[in-house]
Amino acid sequence: MFMQRLRAGRIITGAEAGILGAALLLVMIFAIASDSFLTQYNVFNLTRTQSLYMFVALAQAIMLVTGNMNLSVGAIAGLTAVTFGYTVDTLGLPWPLCVLIALSVSLGTGFFNGFVMTKLGVNSFIVTLSTLFIFTGIVYGVSEGYSYRNIPASFKAIGRGSFLGLPYLFYLMLGTLGAVWYMFRYTIFGRQLLATGSNKEAAELSGINTNRIIMGANLLSSLFAGVGGLLWVSRLGSAQPAIGENWLIISFAVAIIGGTALAGGRITALGLFAGGLIMVLIKNGLILVQANVYFEQAFLGSIILLTILLDRAREVWSAKARKS
Amino acid sequence: MKHFKSTAKATLMGLALATAWGAAATAEEARFAWYASTVHPYFDEVQTGVDAFSEKTGIEVVKRLGQDWTQDNQNENVSAMAAQGFTHFSIFPSDVAGAQGLYEELAERGVTIVDFGQATQDPTPASFYVGTQAKEAAMQATEALIEAMGGSGNIINILEVPGENTRLRDEGVQEVVARYPDVQIIQTVGDLATIEGSVEKVQNAIAANLGNIDGMIATGYTPTVAVAELLTEYHEQGGEKIHFFGIDTDAVVMDAIRDGHIDGTLAQNPYGHGYIPLEILRLMSEGYTPVEGTHAIDAGVLTVTADNIDTYEGEISTLTQGIIDSLVGTYLTK
Numbered sequence: 240m241f242m243q244r245l246r247a248g249r250i251i252t253g254a255e256a257g258i259l260g261a262a263l264l265l266v267m268i269f270a271i272a273s274d275s276f277l278t279q280y281n282v283f284n285l286t287r288t289q290s291l292y293m294f295v296a297l298a299q300a301i302m303l304v305t306g307n308m309n310l311s312v313g314a315i316a317g318l319t320a321v322t323f324g325y326t327v328d329t330l331g332l333p334w335p336l337c338v339l340i341a342l343s344v345s346l347g348t349g350f351f352n353g354f355v356m357t358k359l360g361v362n363s364f365i366v367t368l369s370t371l372f373i374f375t376g377i378v379y380g381v382s383e384g385y386s387y388r389n390i391p392a393s394f395k396a397i398g399r400g401s402f403l404g405l406p407y408l409f410y411l412m413l414g415t416l417g418a419v420w421y422m423f424r425y426t427i428f429g430r431q432l433l434a435t436g437s438n439k440e441a442a443e444l445s446g447i448n449t450n451r452i453i454m455g456a457n458l459l460s461s462l463f464a465g466v467g468g469l470l471w472v473s474r475l476g477s478a479q480p481a482i483g484e485n486w487l488i489i490s491f492a493v494a495i496i497g498g499t500a501l502a503g504g505r506i507t508a509l510g511l512f513a514g515g516l517i518m519v520l521i522k523n524g525l526i527l528v529q530a531n532v533y534f535e536q537a538f539l540g541s542i543i544l545l546t547i548l549l550d551r552a553r554e555v556w557s558a559k560a561r562k563s
Numbered sequence: 564m565k566h567f568k569s570t571a572k573a574t575l576m577g578l579a580l581a582t583a584w585g586a587a588a589t590a591e592e593a594r595f596a597w598y599a600s601t602v603h604p605y606f607d608e609v610q611t612g613v614d615a616f617s618e619k620t621g622i623e624v625v626k627r628l629g630q631d632w633t634q635d636n637q638n639e640n641v642s643a644m645a646a647q648g649f650t651h652f653s654i655f656p657s658d659v660a661g662a663q664g665l666y667e668e669l670a671e672r673g674v675t676i677v678d679f680g681q682a683t684q685d686p687t688p689a690s691f692y693v694g695t696q697a698k699e700a701a702m703q704a705t706e707a708l709i710e711a712m713g714g715s716g717n718i719i720n721i722l723e724v725p726g727e728n729t730r731l732r733d734e735g736v737q738e739v740v741a742r743y744p745d746v747q748i749i750q751t752v753g754d755l756a757t758i759e760g761s762v763e764k765v766q767n768a769i770a771a772n773l774g775n776i777d778g779m780i781a782t783g784y785t786p787t788v789a790v791a792e793l794l795t796e797y798h799e800q801g802g803e804k805i806h807f808f809g810i811d812t813d814a815v816v817m818d819a820i821r822d823g824h825i826d827g828t829l830a831q832n833p834y835g836h837g838y839i840p841l842e843i844l845r846l847m848s849e850g851y852t853p854v855e856g857t858h859a860i861d862a863g864v865l866t867v868t869a870d871n872i873d874t875y876e877g878e879i880s881t882l883t884q885g886i887i888d889s890l891v892g893t894y895l896t897k
Contacts, residue, residue, distance in 0.1 A: 278770060281773075288763050291759075384607070484759075485757040526767035533725055533753065
């Protein structure tokens with residue numbers, strides 16, 4: 240029964256299998272190439288970073304799926320982190336309350352982005368490019384570049400603790416991806432997100448309030464960015480205003496490697512999982528093989544491109560095979 | 564479009580500088596300005612030196628921070644300040660090569676510039692550079708690390724973003740390691756621009772060399788903060804001792820020293836980086852000129868460990884005063 244469903248593509252689609260296959264191939268290569276690869280320390284850190292990447296990617300993918308984008312994901316994460324740091328360190332509030340305040344701020348940013356996009360009709364690129372600067376400016380205005388260090392140990396445990404050798408964050412990632420998979424597969428909102436991204440006009444003609452859907456995507460995107468920012472605080476042990484500064488490229492790269500369509504209408508939770516894994520594996524592998532530090536970005540870009548080309552080739556071959 | 568933008572930018576800059584020239588030429592008194600790239604704890608510390616200079620001399624210094632680290636942003640802001648009639652600038656160049664164009668145009672119009680924090684590449688119109696000598700500081704940190712390691716062992720060399728200063732720091736680390744036959748650099752990790760990226764790369768490097776690392780050295784601010792965070796976690800979770808020396812005195816780094824997770828850091832002299840350039844500019848506005856062959860003024864660095872963590876600031880003040888006292892004669896003449 241399981242194998243039938245698997246072969247029919249109801250459990251893993253061809254696209255997901257391709258990305259997952261590429262990730263597994265990289266795991267095998269690095270496992271053979273380096274004794275250090277499968278050590279408990281490395282596996283712990285790989286899965287922890289993958290988990291953090293996943294929230295970064297989800298923040299972008301949820302917008303891409305509607306045919307929009309969010310360039311301010313990193314700035315939202317930074318603002319959430321600084322809000323948390325300020326409330327927990329400077330104001331001395333209990334951390335669960337600070338988490339709620341910080342996430343309210345991140346949702347507020349999503350609402351603002353969504354409002355300008357849907358009510359004022361401004362393109363998502365323009366809106367989020369502007370708010371990238373606005374939110375970053377607020378981050379540095381509030382923090383003045385300083386980090387907040389008095390983070391409660393119980394909060395730090397979220398980003399540093401483990402269960403059965405794997406970080407808590409890994410389980411949090413699996414739960415979140417499960418929820419995302421369920422949402423797109425079985426909920427009306429999820430299907431309407433996909434419909435809006437596939438063809439906005441058709442979606443509107445079929446009665447979908449696309450503005451409401453885009454607003455929902457903005458709220459979800461900012462929520463994922465905010466959660467990602469908080470998890471980085473927990474992992475680092477301090478709320479750094481620089482959190483989120485390198486998120487933009489990662490958010491697009493992981494989402495696209497993971498099979499999210501830039502034009503909208505397609506997302507896969509399993510693909511995102513594999514995309515995140517591929518990204519951390521490549522970065523981990525470059526260190527393991529001691530790649531020249533000055534050429535590192537060129538290596539990284541080349542491997543990402545190669546991975547995407549391989550997946551594209553697999554799609555072309557599959558299409559040809561189906562025709563014949 | 565790109566061409567149009569460049570032309571428009573150049574025209575605006577030219578207009579601003581032309582106005583600046585007019586203002587500078589007619590100004591009866593020197594007007595002092597301090598400029599740094601953007602918000603950063605280092606610049607906050609530098610500003611304490613600037614404020615102390617103003618307080619002591621009664622000279623007003625207008626301070627301005629840019630919006631980001633790009634040279635473009637600096638060009639626009641400094642040109643605008645020059646247009647307001649400022650004649651003497653203490654500047655942190657955002658790009659040590661890219662700042663040349665701006666400086667040349669300012670200098671042609673009689674504006675005097677002193678670099679602080681990092682030096683523009685030679686030949687430069689800046690009269691002086693006041694700051695840390697990148698290579699010498701890296702050598703000092705490496706010596707301290709090797710001493711903490713007991714004179715032998717394996718090191719991971721952690722570098723910031725590629726650039727002239729990073730290259731010098733790398734050279735400094737390698738030169739010192741070459742003096743110790745029992746010390747090897749087993750891995751160099753680089754291009755660490757952000758806190759998250761630094762944490763990820765350094766933890767990957769630890770994983771790749773687990774059980775084989777005796778020490779790590781970081782010669783940039785961001786990786787130092789990241790390693791301090793990382794080693795705090797690593798040691799708290801029972802990881803075997805890895806010695807570490809970094810640079811700068813971020814609160815995260817100082818906490819890690821106090822708690823014994825890292826060995827130490829190099830304290831630069833940001834107070835001096837603020838005060839000394841303005842004192843030089845003041846003297847130059849009074850007719851002093853640079854002594855031939857002088858340009859770089861080492862504001863000094865101090866190795867901070869758990870032993871002197873509460874007293875090192877006093878030592879830095881003494882160092883600064885010594886440099887100020889030696890300016891006329893050693894670096895400036897009339």
